[in-house]
Amino acid sequence: MSLSGDTRSRTSIALTLERTALSLFSPFLQSGIWVRAALPSSVQSFLCDQMGLEPDYVRERILSIVLNGHPVDNTEKALLRDGSRLALSSGMPGLAGAALRRGSPLASFRGSITHRDSAAAGPKQEGTICVKLFNLMMGDLGPGFLARGILINSEAIARFLRQNRALFLEKCRSVQRNEIAIEPATFLEEMADGEEELFLSVIPPPERP
Amino acid sequence: MDKLLRVNMSAAGGPKATEEPIGNYAGLGGRALTTAIVSKEVPPDCHPLGAENKLVIAPGLLSGSPAAMSGRISVGCKSPLTGGIKESNSGGQAAQVLARLGYAGIVLEGKPADAEARYKVVINKDGVQVVRDDSLKMLPNYDLIEKMKGEYGDKVACMSIGTAGEMKMGAASIACTDMEFRPTRHAGRGGVGAVMGAKGVKVIVMDDKGLKMRAAKDPEKFKAANKSFVKGLQKHSVTGEALPAYGTNVLTNILNEVGGYPTYNFKQGNFDGAAKISGETLAATEKERGGNPTHGCHRGCVIRCSGIYHDKDGHYLTKQPEYETVWAHGGHCGIEDMDKIAQLDFMDDNYGLDTIEMGAAIGVAMDAGLIEFGDADGAIRLVEEVGKGTHLGRILGNGAGVTGKAFGVERVPVVKNQAMPAYDPRAVQGIGVTYATTTQGADHTAGYAVAQNVLKVGGDVDALKPEGQVALSRDLQIATAAIDSTGMCLFIAFAILDQPDTFQALLDMIGAFHGTEMTADGVTELGKKVLSMEREFNARAGFTKAHDRLPRYFQTEAFAPHNVTFDVKDDDLDTVFNW
Ligand code: SF4
Numbered sequence: 001m002s003l004s005g006d007t008r009s010r011t012s013i014a015l016t017l018e019r020t021a022l023s024l025f026s027p028f029l030q031s032g033i034w035v036r037a038a039l040p041s042s043v044q045s046f047l048c049d050q051m052g053l054e055p056d057y058v059r060e061r062i063l064s065i066v067l068n069g070h071p072v073d074n075t076e077k078a079l080l081r082d083g084s085r086l087a088l089s090s091g092m093p094g095l096a097g098a099a100l101r102r103g104s105p106l107a108s109f110r111g112s113i114t115h116r117d118s119a120a121a122g123p124k125q126e127g128t129i130c131v132k133l134f135n136l137m138m139g140d141l142g143p144g145f146l147a148r149g150i151l152i153n154s155e156a157i158a159r160f161l162r163q164n165r166a167l168f169l170e171k172c173r174s175v176q177r178n179e180i181a182i183e184p185a186t187f188l189e190e191m192a193d194g195e196e197e198l199f200l201s202v203i204p205p206p207e208r209p
Numbered sequence: 210m211d212k213l214l215r216v217n218m219s220a221a222g223g224p225k226a227t228e229e230p231i232g233n234y235a236g237l238g239g240r241a242l243t244t245a246i247v248s249k250e251v252p253p254d255c256h257p258l259g260a261e262n263k264l265v266i267a268p269g270l271l272s273g274s275p276a277a278m279s280g281r282i283s284v285g286c287k288s289p290l291t292g293g294i295k296e297s298n299s300g301g302q303a304a305q306v307l308a309r310l311g312y313a314g315i316v317l318e319g320k321p322a323d324a325e326a327r328y329k330v331v332i333n334k335d336g337v338q339v340v341r342d343d344s345l346k347m348l349p350n351y352d353l354i355e356k357m358k359g360e361y362g363d364k365v366a367c368m369s370i371g372t373a374g375e376m377k378m379g380a381a382s383i384a385c386t387d388m389e390f391r392p393t394r395h396a397g398r399g400g401v402g403a404v405m406g407a408k409g410v411k412v413i414v415m416d417d418k419g420l421k422m423r424a425a426k427d428p429e430k431f432k433a434a435n436k437s438f439v440k441g442l443q444k445h446s447v448t449g450e451a452l453p454a455y456g457t458n459v460l461t462n463i464l465n466e467v468g469g470y471p472t473y474n475f476k477q478g479n480f481d482g483a484a485k486i487s488g489e490t491l492a493a494t495e496k497e498r499g500g501n502p503t504h505g506c507h508r509g510c511v512i513r514c515s516g517i518y519h520d521k522d523g524h525y526l527t528k529q530p531e532y533e534t535v536w537a538h539g540g541h542c543g544i545e546d547m548d549k550i551a552q553l554d555f556m557d558d559n560y561g562l563d564t565i566e567m568g569a570a571i572g573v574a575m576d577a578g579l580i581e582f583g584d585a586d587g588a589i590r591l592v593e594e595v596g597k598g599t600h601l602g603r604i605l606g607n608g609a610g611v612t613g614k615a616f617g618v619e620r621v622p623v624v625k626n627q628a629m630p631a632y633d634p635r636a637v638q639g640i641g642v643t644y645a646t647t648t649q650g651a652d653h654t655a656g657y658a659v660a661q662n663v664l665k666v667g668g669d670v671d672a673l674k675p676e677g678q679v680a681l682s683r684d685l686q687i688a689t690a691a692i693d694s695t696g697m698c699l700f701i702a703f704a705i706l707d708q709p710d711t712f713q714a715l716l717d718m719i720g721a722f723h724g725t726e727m728t729a730d731g732v733t734e735l736g737k738k739v740l741s742m743e744r745e746f747n748a749r750a751g752f753t754k755a756h757d758r759l760p761r762y763f764q765t766e767a768f769a770p771h772n773v774t775f776d777v778k779d780d781d782l783d784t785v786f787n788w
Contacts, residue, residue: 031484087466091447096632108677109639112773134462
């Protein structure tokens with residue numbers, strides 16, 4: 001699946017959800033969320049320049065990176081294009097987990113599937129990529145990606161919210177559709193029948209001082 | 210820990226237990242001790258289920274002490290599954306208790322005159338009793354342990370076999386009780402449970418009441434080293450965060466993402482249902498149902514990669530299944546229902562079966578058309594047959610190799626007749642080198658990521674070059690054999706791999722405990738010595754380089770999505786043990 005095209009014409013939904021309920025979105029985060037990005041872009045530039053992550057964080061915490069199914073060693077040379085699939089993970093246990101790490105001393109163990117450096121980037125334009133967040137990355141980066149906004153099929157989100165209806169209604173502080181406030185319950189009902197691609201952002205309420 | 214307990218099951222007048230000084234085996238623990246005894250005392254050409262085979266049980270060098278992570282116990286014998294030497298290790302309480310009882314090892318020898326007899330071996334500070342108790346016959350592990358609880362309370366530790374061990378199946382495990390006195394930790398691989406069954410021993414009950422922790426020769430240095438070791442484990446993102454939060458099943462998503470997750474009996478590297486059975490989903494489910502995703506398998510574990518899995522109604526179902534279990538009963542068989550996988554895990558523990566071998570065998574049976582891929586209820590029925598010992602169950606319970614033969618399947622993922630675990634050797638070829646060449650049969654833990662960069666066993670290797678794989682596999686197998694001999698949990702590997710000071714703390718801890726200096730060179734020599742003994746035993750048992758190979762189809766069938774084959778040359782595989 002690829003969600004590309006003019007992403008700005010989509011219906012936008014902005015949810016304000018209590019921080020403790022953000023983990024509701026974990027199934028989406030590990031299966032893959034579609035996000036807008038200026039492409040082509042190196043993985044390093046996407047993470048640091050577009051997502052605003054510190055290079056130290058990327059180096060020390062995102063220990064396994066997989067681009068289109070290939071483990072990446074050099075984030076500067078691995079290029080994201082429209083429709084790319086990028087998975088981010090912390091360090092994993094086991095021999096395979098060690099071998100899959102960036103620049104692992106065991107990198108030759110998975111040499112047959114390692115990502116080969118991509119060609120140089122050309123002029124950028126907006127596109128979409130699928131980002132998968134595994135393990136510690138879900139908690140670390142999930143809130144940032146959700147706040148920035150993801151592209152999602154309304155039917156998928158409706159099914160998901162129906163399954164978690166009670167919790168959603170308890171934890172949802174506000175819903176805005178195309179910047180107009182609607183009741184969470186109304187939103188759930190209307191979502192049930194829809195089948196369109198939405199631009200969904202989820203933010204926690206501001207912290208009380 | 211300066212004595213061995215020998216239990217001669219063939220003794221005239223009934224089984225007899227004798228204590229003897231450790232003698233020439235002094236200084237050895239865990240895998241080093243089991244391997245040394247088996248290679249010296251067991252004729253390599255004996256029948257694994259015969260009187261000449263011995264079952265050796267050995268805690269590690271630091272077991273029974275306050276050293277963190279020191280509670281693994283090794284079980285060794287000639288394997289009925291592979292026909293070669295076997296060391297299978299387990300967590301649980303047994304290592305700590307046995308070490309506190311002062312035993313470096315237990316050796317079960319001989320075979321009872323009456324094959325129908327069942328014995329329990331009871332060890333406490335006052336001595337050892339070998340008691341015939343035929344009422345234990347064909348009890349599954351959970352029922353057996355409940356019965357032991359009634360007799361000895363729940364503060365003891367037990368090692369036991371379920372029905373599979375009594376039926377001497379090649380997939381039979383030996384269960385060790387955990388901190389909650391449940392039989393959830395298993396020396397699973399290689400059919401060690403069948404050897405215990407052949408000895409007529411149903412359960413070993415160990416009671417350390419009235420005994421103290423083992424004390425270090427240099428307590429101050431030991432304490433400081435242990436503290437630094439624990440700190441190192443806690444600050445590392447794998448041992449301090451990922452493993453405690455998600456357990457080993459955290460690997461499902463990433464293996465699936467790189468196309469290295471063997472699915473539908475090793476036909477493809479991606480499983481559509483992976484996210485439903487991932488460690489992330491498993492941990493969330495455990496939390497939601499009142500289970501616990503962060504739990505140790507024995508006292509003294511600070512990583513706590515295990516957990517407790519509850520059913521939909523919030524009742525205990527099983528311990529948190531490991532990655533390899535979730536794969537074997539999950540993706541390998543096309544099953545994406547975590548509750549069913551957890552039920553299969555419980556059944557394996559209860560009947561006393563290696564989850565990897567059982568899942569692999571069921572996947573092979575599915576390939577043969579016995580049931581459909583994805584048929585979770587069918588898989589449960591099949592394990593039920595194994596536990597009861599029906600004719601079909603006896604085929605499946607003897608592992609993937611026998612199942613493949615019985616049903617005429619070509620694609621049987623075994624090396625030396627032992628089923629491959631959850632990493633496809635075409636996608637991660639270095640693991641294939643270890644699967645092919647290890648003395649143990651296909652085994653992911655035989656060449657673990659232990660301190661390769663610190664030990665540099667084989668000199669500096671350019672790891673990014675393909676030929677580096679053979680050298681790396683050699684280094685890892687050597688290092689792993691040494692770590693297995695300490696009784697430390699292998700999951701310490703990551704902190705050690707990345708943090709030389711944590712590795713040094715481990716060496717200091719062992720040194721301070723025994724009053725000797727432990728060096729990286731010493732570790733390497735120990736590992737080589739263990740592997741040499743094992744290789745030699747296997748050679749005398751009839752193994753040649755032809756056995757150090759993956760099944761042919763890994764070289765000829767391209768593996769999706771990357772369409773790769775295993776292309777490490779045979780000549781290179783033959784150099785793994787050149788040092
Ligand atoms: S890390 Fe896991 S396997 Fe190792 S001792 Fe702890 S709970 Fe057991």
